[in-house]
Amino acid sequence: MTHVINKQIERTGMTQQSLADIGLTTKSNVSMMVKGDRNISSDTYRAFATNSNDGVFITDTLNEFSDGFSIPAHNDEVYYDHPGLIKNQLIKEMKEAIYALENCSFLKRPEYMSREEKEEIIRTMTECEDVLFQGQLFLNMTCKHIKKNQRDLAKAHEQKLKMERRI
Incomplete structure (x- = not known):
């Protein structure tokens, strides 16, 4: 866990005290963890894993907790209960899809x-399917967190499309 904490400090500039607050521990304890003591x-x-809003840190922590034998899975409540992590995963999947699309040739007949x-x-x-999956997951979890009904969002989107068509 030492390298995960150090990586988080370097990447975000967090202090040991702010990490201690997230980890519900003391700064002294975090300092000893950083040193490996x-x-x-x-x-x-x-x-x-539950108090951080940083998707990278959550993923690293969960991977470390599982001793590297598993990564957060699609049905892992901790992994998917964080909209920030879902957003980061969606962005990652979108970049991978864009790269794949840019490097794929569709010019020939099958x-x-x-x-x-x-x-x-x-x-x-x-x-592209990964993007669709992560996008739907993002919508589901974000609606849950902001206590918004997805049907209301869909109705609002349909009304917007109707208005655009009229114009």
């Missing part, structure tokens, strides 16, 4: 494509 408790792991070209198109389609 103290092991982190499961309660502190849990507090870091019957003239090689096996590798078809596989590249399938990989691109998979990246």
Whole structure:
């Protein structure tokens, strides 16, 4: 966990005291964790994962807590209970999809494509599906957190489209 804490301090400029506040521990305890003199408790792991709004830190903490054997999964409540993490994951997936789309050639008819070209198109389609999944997850969780009904958002969007069509 030492490298996760150090990475967080370097990346965001957080102080040991602010990390201690998130981890529901003391600055002295965080200092000892940074030096490697103290092991982190499961309660502190849990507090870091649930009290932080930084998706990168949450993911790193959860990965560290699982001892590197697992990464946050789609059904992991802690992982998906943070809109900031969902947003960051959506942005990551969008960048991967854009990269895949930019590097994929759709110029040939399917019957003239090689096996590798078809596989590249399938990989691109998979990246786009990841964006759709993360986008829907973002909508679901954000509506839940702001206590907004998705149907109301959909109705408002439909009304906006009708108005644009009239113009």
